[in-house]
Amino acid sequence: MIVQRLREIQNRYGFLPDAELKKLADESGVPLHRIEEVSSYFPAFILERTNPAKIVLRVCRDATCHLRGAAQLLDNRHGLPVVAQQLTQQTGQTICVEGVSCLGRCDRAPAVWVEKRPMPPGEHAWVYCQRDQPFLEGVLRRLAADEDPPAPDTDAGYLPHTNLNRGYSQPVVGPGDEPVLEAAGWSLDIYGRQKWPRDYRAVRRFTDYLKNLGRPLLPPPRELTGQELENYIQKWHPMLVELKKANLLGMGGAGALAYQKWLDVWRASSGDTDARLEVSEKYIVCNGDESEPGTFKDRELLLRMPHLVVEGVILAGLMTGATAGYIFIRHEYHEQIEAVRQEIRRAERLGACGDNIFDSHRNFPVEVFESPGGYICGEQSALIEAMEDRRGQPRNRPPELTTNGFRDKPTVVNNVETLAWTPAIVLFGGDKYESGGWRPPPPATARWGGRRLFSVSGDVARPGVYEVPIGLPLRELLTDARYCGGIINGPLRAVATSGPSGGLLPAKLPVDPKFDERKRAEAIGKIAERSAADAAFLDWFLRTHLPVGAKELDVLELPLDLVFFRNMNSAFRLPVEPMLGAAIIVYAGQVDILEQAVNFTEFFRNESCGKCVPCRIGSQKLVQIGTELLQRRNAGQPRTGAEAERLANDVRDLYRTLQLTSICGLGYVAPIPLATALTYFPDDLLRPPTGEAEVSRS
Ligand code: SF4
Ligand code: FES
CATH class of the missing domain: 3.40.30.10 (Glutaredoxin)
Incomplete structure (x- = not known):
């Protein structure tokens, strides 16, 4: 390569x-x-x-x-x-x-x-x-002077804040954190929690199944659909059913259903019975290129639990009939690259990776691919382009990667965390993972499903990596002693719930007060057509936190659930679509939100790959608008009235244009930081925030 x-x-x-x-x-x-x-x-x-x-x-x-x-x-x-x-x-x-x-x-x-x-x-x-x-x-x-520099601040030498407990084989206890780390620990860390040796028992369980099957595990014939397809999977591939029950969503941001990707790639070679026997090339690629500002959970997983990631890649490979796996890691994570390489060698020595895995006659080699850099390589098709020795620019889709991925072959691309969850799901079942979601206090009956990790940084007492039940209110993550332990440097001013991609949400989110009972019922009814459970969550949330006629919502009440965030738009009528990613950045006290929004916008401008003209030019135009607003304001001549409205319209036009014309997510989200700043923090356009920051831990 x-x-x-x-x-x-x-x-x-x-x-x-x-x-x-x-x-x-x-x-x-x-x-x-x-x-x-x-x-x-x-x-x-x-x-x-x-x-x-x-x-x-x-x-x-x-x-x-x-x-x-x-x-x-x-x-x-x-x-x-x-x-x-x-x-x-x-x-x-x-x-x-x-x-x-x-x-x-x-x-x-x-x-x-x-x-x-x-x-x-x-x-x-x-x-x-x-x-x-x-x-x-x-x-x-x-x-x-040609002297050695001071010892670097390594990742291995740093003890991150986390709710992972001592069951973890490497101590992660930070100074002063003793009582907090008595928490239950990460469900994801099955080997640590159970005090098991890291012996790839989920892979062994699957290879034992293959050996006992007494025939090759053939993908379903192409003509099977609906219930017939379900029956086939249930009969022949029960562990794939567990992935479905888990309802495991991709943890990289897009939130695609992991089960669907695995099924699509497993089926990709299916045709008539004979053709199904001809296993062509298929690939598993683990996307460890996390580069969204504020995201660092994969850094910890790759360094401290590489066995879960490698095991997840091997499971994906065996369960989809893939022929090789790659773990694509950003080049700035050199300790993680080394840790994963060593783990792959260890898995090979155990017989869990490479040729004839656990005597199953199945081969599946895994190797690390060191990213040549750039945020856009985190986009799954750009990542594949980089692996194929081309510029890392996103592809037009369709065709999808599950049919035409690496080397034009069916490919699963999953995030590091998504794959790291799969050993627990194979060993304990999808229901177990699904039952780990957050439950509101009784008498509410709504219930969320699953667990996930968040990277939290900014103005919190303990920035770090936390595993939480999906649906947990943001307030608990930021203020509870088991997690971040409180907001510092003043009262909450804004929160970025998806790194720069979701912009900056204010502490009190203005909602449309004209959104009456009837309109709410309509919104919930539409969501119920897709999912009764999602509709039930929304109904509970509205009744509990947003009475009819309310003008604003306390952003700390938002449940940490990707699907809920997607549904928010139709339910609350927000002017800018909110997003939930893996990075939560907290801004407190007198932080200048316009200035932060310009910084976010510069990030997208810097990282645009330039393939789509509207994104290439539009992201620069957004930086110009933001910079001009900032400079004028700082010079005591803020844009106001018709001038300010014209610039806000330009941002809205760019928002619509980029949503319509961008090939990838970067273009969709580039205008969001400025759009949220103009919408939710209009005072920052007039004057920089002032006043003494007070310390708060509420
Ligand atoms: S939207 Fe931007 S980053 Fe994405 S492919 Fe187009 S130019 Fe590249
Ligand atoms: S290291 Fe992530 S924002 Fe600087």
Whole structure:
């Protein structure tokens, strides 16, 4: 694979020498223009002709790091660039300080990445977290003097805040957290909870089933549909039924039903009976490219529970008849890449991976694919493009990846967490997972299903990774002692419930007071056509938290349920569609929301792959609008009246245009941060928030 070869060359030289690119073209037979196409696209690759710096310090400039002072570190007059310039003049070697997109250490913001080119043998880039400017200046000075930098802030050495308990094989107890970690622990962590050796018993259970079946596990004939199809799956593939019962949704953001993807890929080779025996290539790809600012749960899973991820990939492979698995991990997670590689080797030694898994005559090799970088590679079709040695740009769909994925073959792409849940579902059953959802206090009978992880950062006492019952009110996650332990730095001002993608919701969400009993009943009736349970949740929620005629909703009451968030729009009549992702970022006190929204918008502009013209141009236009609003306001000449309305209309027009024309989710969501700021925080357009921040833990 070209991408991996380019990485090897870069590791050797610190950049990509032109002569080495030509040599790679000669050796591989891949035309030089194809190699140039890839090497010039990904941010991880440094071309010789760009005159690469010898020492590079990158400050994460996104969401939580921005909140924690990244802009000051990057300030051209007083920040680290001044020191870099001085050292460049003194030493004659180019030293560069620049901004970079989220590094996945948002719970320890600000995060900084430092490289020497080439890196000393055996070393990776050094990551520093929550360090002040004098410390980082010291790092630059030592590297410029050819001395070793201070020890980095490794992920393995950090004890994250979490509600995972001591059943976990590596201690994760933070200072002062003793009583909190007595909590029940993560249901996902089956081996830790049960005190089992990590012996791939879910894979063994499935291979035992295959061996006892006494015939090949054939996918259903193509003509089977409806109840006949259900009966076939029930009879021949009972563990797939467990996945269905679990109602496990993709944890990467889109929330697709995991069962459906696995079924589609299992069926992909089905035809007549003979054709079903010809198992062609099929792939499982685990998407470990989490790059949405505020998201870092996969970082913990890959590092501390790689066995669950590897086991999930193998299960997906065996249960769908796939032929190979890849775990695609962002390159900034080098400790995680190493942990997963070691775990794959361990699984091979146990006989759980590779050839003839547990004597089942089934082969399924798994390997790591190190991402060449870029947020857009988290989009599943862009990820596949990157794996195929092309620019990581999303594909037009259809065809779907389940029929035409990696190498144009049927492919399951699942998020790290989605796969990590599957061993528990295979061993304990789908009902068990489903029963783990949140229940409101009696007499309410509504009940949510399933569990999931959230990464929480920003103004909370204990930013970290928490497993929660789906449907848990946001208030509990942010304020309960078992989770984040309280909002700090003032009363809640805003919350981003899907990193930058969902924009910024205010503490009190304005709703349409004209939405009367009849309209509510209609909205609930429509939802009931799709799901009676979803309609019941909504009905309960409206009765409990939003009496008819209410003008606003306390955002802390929102249940952490993706489906509920989707249904909110029709139920509350919100001007901007709310979203729930894996990243929750909390803003308290006097945080300047317009300024944060511009930061979010810049992230989307920076990460747009440029394939769709409206996204490429529109995201830049959004940054221009936001910046202008901010500059005018800060100069004491805010846009008001007709001027402000015209700009708000421009944002709304871009919102509609990008929703209609974008190939992928980035384009859909790029206007949302500014749209939410203009809609919910109009005062921030007139003046920056002022006043002393008070400390609150409520
Ligand atoms: S919407 Fe934006 S990021 Fe997505 S494919 Fe189009 S240009 Fe690329
Ligand atoms: S590491 Fe900076 S926002 Fe994630």
